Amino acid sequence: MITVSHVNKSFGDHQAVSDLNFTIEPGEVLGLIGQNGAGKTTTFRMILNFIDADSGEITWDGHPITQEQKQKIGFLPEERGLYQKESIESQVLYLAQLHGMNKEDAKAELTDWMNKLQVVGKKSDLVQTLSKGNAQKIQMILALIFKPKFIILDEPFSGLDPVNASIFMDVIKELKKQGAMIIFSSHNMDNVTEISDKLVMLKQGHTVLQGPLQEIRESFGRTRLFVEAPDFTAADFLDMEGVTKVEARGAGYLLYLTEEAAGHAIFDKVTANGYIPAFSQQPPTLGEIFRTEVATHA
Known part of the structure; x- marks a missing residue:
């Protein structure tokens, strides 16, 4: 060692x-x-x-x-x-x-x-x-x-x-x-x-x-959410509680959340009519964390 x-x-x-x-x-x-x-x-x-x-x-x-x-x-x-x-x-x-x-x-x-x-x-x-x-x-x-x-x-x-x-x-x-x-x-x-x-x-x-x-x-929370839900638009997601930003990513959208818990309500809404192709809630990328920490400790 x-x-x-x-x-x-x-x-x-x-x-x-x-x-x-x-x-x-x-x-x-x-x-x-x-x-x-x-x-x-x-x-x-x-x-x-x-x-x-x-x-x-x-x-x-x-x-x-x-x-x-x-x-x-x-x-x-x-x-x-x-x-x-x-x-x-x-x-x-x-x-x-x-x-x-x-x-x-x-x-x-x-x-x-x-x-x-x-x-x-x-x-x-x-x-x-x-x-x-x-x-x-x-x-x-x-x-x-x-x-x-x-x-x-x-x-x-x-x-x-x-x-x-x-x-x-x-x-x-x-x-x-x-x-x-x-x-x-x-x-x-x-x-x-x-x-x-x-x-x-x-x-x-x-x-x-x-x-x-x-x-x-x-430790930064699962505040990034990728969703493919054909019945929902970027504007629909922006209207949801806890969503601060929406980016188009291929066939879906990347949602920026204020807190991890917001993902539960979003999941219920987008799956209300059944199957959706993708729903993945993840922490920020290391690149995002790096930029945040550099700015915070400047």
């Missing part, structure tokens, strides 16, 4: 991280979110001991992270750093051997990973010939090829198209099943929602939301 306990970090008069606390268990994914400058990358750098915390503790199974354990940490930095004039194979094999792999195993793993991530190109290709997306896949391979037990991914989906982002998400889900501890940052709240078990949201270094993802969403 990774434990971050009462960690603080300042740069001059700027408090980058303030009293940060969280844990990551094996087989668990923690999403670390916040605006630019919120303290996410600083947190990753303290975990990796690239910079020292001013106070607090960062431990692995209750002990400070050793050099041997650092060899078991996979890190994908936000600032991608590949040697442009080196081949894919030469730099991947070099880093894999630094992490204790033998050359032949690393060669076999590289082939498997290139297939898994659908890299377009050959192992002998120079990095400078790769597209941005394929170069990012090679960076991901560098972070994962040696089977790390703890994985830190700083904006892993940045710049990826939806298909390649989905490939990355599938890989993260598989690593979770294998028992890896994973922490990642992303500005895409849909990606965070899909793969995170727990969430920490930072605002100017301070924790403003923390806990299991679904519990956080539920």
Whole structure:
């Protein structure tokens, strides 16, 4: 288990991280979110001991992270750093051997990973010939090829198209099943929602939301209601008690409610004549919560 306990970090008069606390268990994914400058990358750098915390503790199974354990940490930095004039194979094999792999195993793993991530190109290709997306896949391979037990991914989906982002998400889900501890940052709240078990949201270094993802969403109440009811118009829904806003969504409408309980009366009205195609009452999306919290703690 990774434990971050009462960690603080300042740069001059700027408090980058303030009293940060969280844990990551094996087989668990923690999403670390916040605006630019919120303290996410600083947190990753303290975990990796690239910079020292001013106070607090960062431990692995209750002990400070050793050099041997650092060899078991996979890190994908936000600032991608590949040697442009080196081949894919030469730099991947070099880093894999630094992490204790033998050359032949690393060669076999590289082939498997290139297939898994659908890299377009050959192992002998120079990095400078790769597209941005394929170069990012090679960076991901560098972070994962040696089977790390703890994985830190700083904006892993940045710049990826939806298909390649989905490939990355599938890989993260598989690593979770294998028992890896994973922490990642992303500005895409849909990606965070899909793969995170727990969430920490930072605002100017301070924790403003923390806990299991679904519990956080539920704490805001089920105030979003999607309805497909052919006999009802947007105006009909706006006239209903507890509805503050109506948006057309495909064949139905998304209703914004003042409180969760308003959904009961709406359900009775729209089903009075029997079956309707859809009625789904949900908490606000993580994106909505993120925007609300940023504004609230401004």
